Amino acid sequence: MNAPSYDAVVIGSGFGGAGAAHVLTGAGLRTLLLERGGWPRRDDQDWDQQAILIDKRYQSDSPLLVRQYGSSTFVPLHLNETVGGMSVFYGGASLRLREGDFARWPIKYSDLEPYYTRAEQLLGVHGQAGADPFEPPRSAAYPLAPVALTPPAQRIQQAARSLGYRPFPIPLALNFSDPARPRCILCNTCDGFPCKLKAKNDLTATLLQEAQVQGLEIRAGAIVTRLVRQGVRITGVEGVDKFTKQPFSFLARLFVLAGGAIHSPALLLRSGLGGPTVGRFLMRHCNGVVAGIFPFATNPAQIFHKQLCLADFYEDHRAAHGTATGIIQDIYTPASPVIRHFAPTGFKRIAGMVAGHIQNLLCIAEDEPLPENQVSLSAQRDVFGMELVQVQHRYTEADCARRDYLTAKARHVLRRAGAFLFKTYRLDSFSHAVGSVRFGTSPAESALDPNCRLWETENLFVTDSSFMPSSGGVNPSLTIAANALRVGEYLTQTYENI
Template sequence: MSLPEVDVCIIGSGAGGAPMALELGRAGFKVVLLEKGRHYRPQDFIHDEILNSRRNFFMPLPWEEPHLVRQGAKGRYERSTAAWTANCVGGGTVHMSGFFYRLKPVDFRLRSTLGAIPGSTVADWPISYEELAPFYDRAEAELGVSGEAVPHPFAEPRSSPYPLPPLDVHPVAGEIDKACKGLGWHSLPTARGILSRPYRGRAPCSYCALCGSYGCEMGAKSSTHASLIPAALATGNVELRPGCMARTVEVDKQGRAKSVVYLDANGVAQEQPAKVVVVSCTAVESARLLLNSTSSRFPRGLANGSGLVGKNLIFSSFGESHATFRVSKHAEARPWLKDPSPFVNRSVQDFYLLPDARFGFRKGGTLGFMWTHPNPIHAAVGLAGTGRTAVFGKALKDRMRDYRDSRILQFEVYAEYLPTPGSYVSVSDEVKDKYGIPVAAITVERHPMDLAATRFLVERGEEILLRLDPDDVRRVSTSGETTILQHGTCRFGNDAATSVLDKHCRAHEVPNLYVVDGSFMPTGGSVPSTLTITANSFRVAHHLVRSLKG
């Protein structure tokens, strides 16, 4: 059954989809916003670890909607929950930690600045930092970001301060500041997508400590669920349809997108015609949707005449170490250990570019410091370990008692994940999800140079931790991927032979199709990309509104 035509149909309500809905709605266009997941209320966000973190409140069950993941083209596909972000209105912005960094000017010119890299398809962006900067301002103001810009060697230019002052931090932040100063490095306040003060009718943070991986019952976290979506609905021009799983984007005889076919909340197939279709389901799921949208005009998938949809997949390169402080041992010398403040909010970006070409490629990244997540089940499962080295019985209980007496400071590394011909998304010809739609199949092949840079960053982070004189420093990883940060599968560029989207994130091959999640990014940068995706979506919306108004 076909529904009445609207101006714009947007698929996905997260960091990419919500700004489009808001701006198009404000401009008076009729918008339908399809969201696969549910529309939770703030009071549904409860600090119940089993409900929130260990079942399908956010992420689909791997036996109902798996991703297939393999290491290299010769690897065997395994069913996984990896590379899903939250399936709900607001998408990944609901359970994000909200580390709202901007990219740096060099991220837009990586290839021309640092040179080509054998084995990598690294490419410059078709826009500059200066072109995106006004939309960073816009995104920070619309979402609500708390932070403080301080000078440092890689500080990106800003036209104005953050909309809100920084959140209160734990005294350990001052200790990190001292340690960094001693090393000649810069300890920076981490900007957060969390309100430090009341803002546009929203309540500020209550410092509950369960932030990342949870939804915020205060609405203080600047998810699109709490900020842009309510504003979009208030325009009266945006209709939000939760529980609707897009199956295909259909095209007319001229090869223009004409409608979105989706399964509604009752599992009934619907067809929503639209003058413009905007896809924003995450880099993995958007590629899947386009690849599944085959037609005689596009037999290899929509907008995929070039064969590039799904290629150049990039995540964020990940590393982590933990410093443990025994509270009872240090209670007198370091009374701050007992301070319950949840936020550390310190970052180090002195190695955003490496000082030399020792690893062949000079891109480094960001270190972000934080307390380990206080989820007790997650912590205890980690203490138990896995496989032959796992422990149980008294040994496990002793570790749990030690945990009680510990505060654990950690850093995460966000580093460049170089695009390679071996990292890509395809669709499975065997496995379908519970809707009967072929699932995304992800092949991961890392470039050795970014692994070396990530290890370098972990070593620098450990130097900082050791200066705090903890009881123990434990390296967790130097070679991981943060798969909820995903980009590149519909990269944008000026050349239709080497990119899927043009500089306005419009498909080269389909003039009324836009992709506005992380798919457009030919390089991921060395920070979490949520703010960048949102800013870019405001930029694309600005262009689209103007072109629709003629």
């Protein structure tokens, strides 16, 4: 192959790719990052619920084919794609896993702790050490203090406290304090939307921006279609430009795959790589939302309030299920037209009418890794000629029991806050997908070694959320970032021998 050559090529610009690229570039390695999405646009439509949630202006040209909840048919699902990965759309909740969550991992919490601290610093997390009842030991305080709770979050705080719970501020990666950057104005379109102001500390505003200053090359719209293998080494990548449709190829000594828990296993499978576990053990958390309907407008100022977390129940299922239970978080309520759009037929009008009287709580429960929950390749092809990605998933009864346990607690809190009617619904998204290329201690039960190297190669490492052998009970981004920093450091220390 006669193609441009780099020290390292990174595929994907989410937490896994950006974290590794930041460290590699910082150590002076000539690094190229390939990302299939374009750059976030940062215009008025980025805060428009119709444009983002219904018209889906960032959706991928390559749908997934998803079969879930025991259905016999595959249904197309379009994920978003952009430089910065899902960090551009995320809610900024930045929590650490707890020590007990590492039971099935080849590393311990203490191995990851320094990188959690570093990730919190790089992502500018505002949090309050010691407030979370099950917080793991920390070597440093949060870099920044939380901002005051807004009225909808205060309502939840009062209700939860009166029930004896210990709500605490969600550690948030939003820019409330740095005057050198646009600051957060506490708008009500954050989770699920790009920040038009670039005040969210997504990766384009933090790690990728810093890495670019240090020499990282980012090529947007670059879809990697295949990893080229010679024996135990990956020698190059091949792909197609999403905008020009032109093919490309690049060579490197080191490759970091970070396409996310759906696309990374698919690329390995397309390249004929990976052992028997690649694509299997996909997890996504077992999430539910409880909507409480109040006799008053819950957020007349339309202000941000994803600020409060309850972790009181985190360990309640550890003895019985061997897993965390999970957490409850305050979450915004979409505008009336969006609620009407997604409400079931027959309920659309009434749902739209009560939208202003709703306050939601999101329940995030740990789900178990099952080999049959799987990413595989379909015989159907996308517009670029690549096999479409198939996803099959079902929850266990215990997963649903943990979620239902949390939704019952959430209803209790909302009732105490004044809600008189409740609607509980499950979340079908793959926004917390993890585990499909997991790390472990042997090739028989894992795809990656403890340093996230694909067992069968010398120079391919996987750093996105797919490395996680269990999902734990908190939002995953900080753990993915911390692990990518850990692996990045290992790569810079061992580069000459890789």
